Amino acid sequence: MADFRFGPVELYLVGFEGERPDPATLSALTDLLASGLVRLLDFVLVSKSEDGDLEVIEVDAEADALGLGGVEIHAAGIAGGEDIDEFADLIPPGGSAALVVLELSYARTLAERFNASGGVLLRSERVPAPIVNAMVDILENEGE
Template identity: 35%
Template sequence: MTADDDSAGPELGPVDYVVVEWAGTQPTGEALPYLMDLIDRGIVRLIDIVFVSKATDGTIAELGIGELGAEFAIFDGAATSILDDTDIREAAAALEPGSSAAILVWENLWAAPFATALRNNGGRVVASGRIPVDALLETLDAIEE
């Protein structure tokens, strides 16, 4: 297969999502430099980002970038609409009333060549998951004892 032959499809890395909640407040932007660093270094590619709030009565509202502060202007126009209303409602169901959240979808660019090689070789992901950091730390502490 040559570089011009894309019969196996584009080179894509695993795609993840995360819903980050801020109870009783909106995000401050403190984490933005870390996200931008990952994007600038080509480690991840931001696919979609949506900010929402959940009122105390359970009403869900999408927050505009302009409502969040100047530091969030970098995301103006970044939303791709991959996340539709159903996705947003489902994500918001996990939120506590009176909170706000960011819903992010990103591609793990660092893993794209590996994932593509596996697909080209007939491999497929049959299970995936995350180990919570607290659980990992507890296990490591137990091993050391």
């Protein structure tokens, strides 16, 4: 069986007020990391001036100042310039966001076993939680 160093990866762009995420946002992330379900591969802060100029900070250099001291970043830099530029288009002028790259560690074994059995993943799709919840609400209300 092939031994995968990493499982599937997801990128999240999380907007927030100010130049840094608040402690509750960081706590949500650190709690999830502590569960072992995901690993933090990269964490990048992106601020956009009113003129559209970007300031990009790789968090591994400032982890302690952000309250992420002790959190291991496993592949700093994996969110490349092209990724950052694409996601930064979604940040409004004067806004800030964190680009968080998470490995879905829980899915690594599944990927290894698919590969070992000769299976080829043809498509994977993620439906965002707000959409799933709205759809379930609609389905539940149809029966009433």
